[in-house]
Amino acid sequence: xxxxxxxxxxxxxxxxxxxxxxxxxxxxxxxxxxxxxxxxxxxxxxxxxxxxxxxxxxxxxxxxxxxxxxxxxxxxxxxxxxxxxxxxxxxxxxxxxxxxxxxxxxxxxxxxxxxxxxxxxxxxxxxxxxxxxxxxxxxxxxxxxxxxxxxxxxxxxxxxxxxxxxxxxxxxxxxxxxxxxxxxxxxxxxxxxxxxxxxxxxxxxxxx
Amino acid sequence: xxxxxxxxxxxxxxxxxxxxxxxxxxxxxxxxxxxxxxxxxxxxxxxxxxxxxxxxxxxxxxxxxxxxxxxxxxxxxxxxxxxxxxxxxxxxxxxxxxxxxxxxxxxxxxxxxxxxxxxxxxxxxxxxxxxxxxxxxxxxxxxxxxxxxxxxxxxxxxxxxxxxxxxxxxxxxxxxxxxxxxxxxxxxxxxxxxxxxxxxxxxxxxxx
Numbered sequence: 001x002x003x004x005x006x007x008x009x010x011x012x013x014x015x016x017x018x019x020x021x022x023x024x025x026x027x028x029x030x031x032x033x034x035x036x037x038x039x040x041x042x043x044x045x046x047x048x049x050x051x052x053x054x055x056x057x058x059x060x061x062x063x064x065x066x067x068x069x070x071x072x073x074x075x076x077x078x079x080x081x082x083x084x085x086x087x088x089x090x091x092x093x094x095x096x097x098x099x100x101x102x103x104x105x106x107x108x109x110x111x112x113x114x115x116x117x118x119x120x121x122x123x124x125x126x127x128x129x130x131x132x133x134x135x136x137x138x139x140x141x142x143x144x145x146x147x148x149x150x151x152x153x154x155x156x157x158x159x160x161x162x163x164x165x166x167x168x169x170x171x172x173x174x175x176x177x178x179x180x181x182x183x184x185x186x187x188x189x190x191x192x193x194x195x196x197x198x199x200x201x202x203x204x205x206x207x208x
Numbered sequence: 209x210x211x212x213x214x215x216x217x218x219x220x221x222x223x224x225x226x227x228x229x230x231x232x233x234x235x236x237x238x239x240x241x242x243x244x245x246x247x248x249x250x251x252x253x254x255x256x257x258x259x260x261x262x263x264x265x266x267x268x269x270x271x272x273x274x275x276x277x278x279x280x281x282x283x284x285x286x287x288x289x290x291x292x293x294x295x296x297x298x299x300x301x302x303x304x305x306x307x308x309x310x311x312x313x314x315x316x317x318x319x320x321x322x323x324x325x326x327x328x329x330x331x332x333x334x335x336x337x338x339x340x341x342x343x344x345x346x347x348x349x350x351x352x353x354x355x356x357x358x359x360x361x362x363x364x365x366x367x368x369x370x371x372x373x374x375x376x377x378x379x380x381x382x383x384x385x386x387x388x389x390x391x392x393x394x395x396x397x398x399x400x401x402x403x404x405x406x407x408x409x410x411x412x413x414x415x416x
Contacts (some may be wrong), residue, residue, distance in 0.1 A: 159367025
């Protein structure tokens with residue numbers, strides 16, 4: 001039986017998005033082209049234009065689908081879950097090309113005249129859920145505002161990975177995250193929370 | 209008397225750098241061209257190539273001369289000086305085109321195949337000097353490592369300004385900095401230091 005039309009369209013769209021992420025990761029936005037992406041995805045011009053009309057539209061899609069490109073461990077909410085998530089995404093930045101391309105486009109979006117904070121806001125939401133769980137588990141100090149802190153952490157993490165990228169191609173990101181948490185945890189966690197949360201004792205440098 | 213040759217060369221180089229920063233700020237790296245920059249600087253092709261051979265070399269120079277483009281208030285060292293510096297540079301990002309262009313190129317440097325952490329490291333040095341003064345003034349907790357914290361703060365500030373830029377064109381950066389400091393200060397400052405440092409009570413939104 002032939003694959004239903006709609007399913008095939010979804011599959012083609014996914015194939016194109018993956019190819020686009022790979023090309024943007026390799027060439028950056030200005031070095032990428034819709035032709036390179038078509039070749040990588042092995043789709044016809046018709047197939048491409050049915051889904052995406054321009055390189056910019058493709059970059060926009062890769063940027064905003066950031067959450068689909070990572071599959072964080074489901075278990076562990078609260079403060080430990082939050083800390084683990086930052087180390088998990090650090091590894092994804094070196095091992096997962098789709099995620100890395102999406103993050104790169106989110107950072108370099110000025111290059112294609114974009115100003116879109118969707119990817120950032122989605123991370124704020126994820127962190128907010130962890131912080132609400134941390135609150136319920138008695139891990140957060142009373143003066144912490146969960147939404148404000150989620151915003152602060154997304155900003156701090158973003159710059160930490162950028163600095164790590166220019167300094168070492170992300171190799172020293174785990175070390176930098178340990179440092180970041182060393183200076184956040186005492187300001188946000190109750191003694192009970194501090195006692196429960198563990199930073200990785202030995203962080204390996206990632207392959208740059 | 210004619211201007212000495214060397215002085216004229218320095219002046220021309222400064223004129224070119226300023227024009228380059230303006231063009232990169234307006235068009236981004238890929239939209240900029242050496243012709244646009246020559247026209248803006250009002251220099252001949254010979255004058256340009258004496259100093260800079262390519263668009264990439266120009267971008268590199270604008271990126272690494274970041275510290276020359278800002279002139280932070282000299283007074284006030286220690287924790288208050290550090291806090292003030294972050295709000296000062298926030299205003300510079302909206303009002304000083306040379307600084308904004310340099311920061312933009314430092315963030316988007318992947319677009320021209322660059323990986324240079326000079327601008328980041330120079331900020332680490334500046335913050336480190338403030339933190340050493342804070343230490344001497346008894347403002348820092350014993351567990352604070354001045355160099356490590358300087359690195360953490362440069363990362364956190366970088367991402368905070370990027371998030372603010374995509375969310376509001378830097379308009380909400382002062383608010384975001386107040387939030388950032390709310391969650392750093394308790395982890396780094398002694399009671400004596402906390403009592404001496406003031407965050408701006410009312411932060412105005414900047415013109416985006």
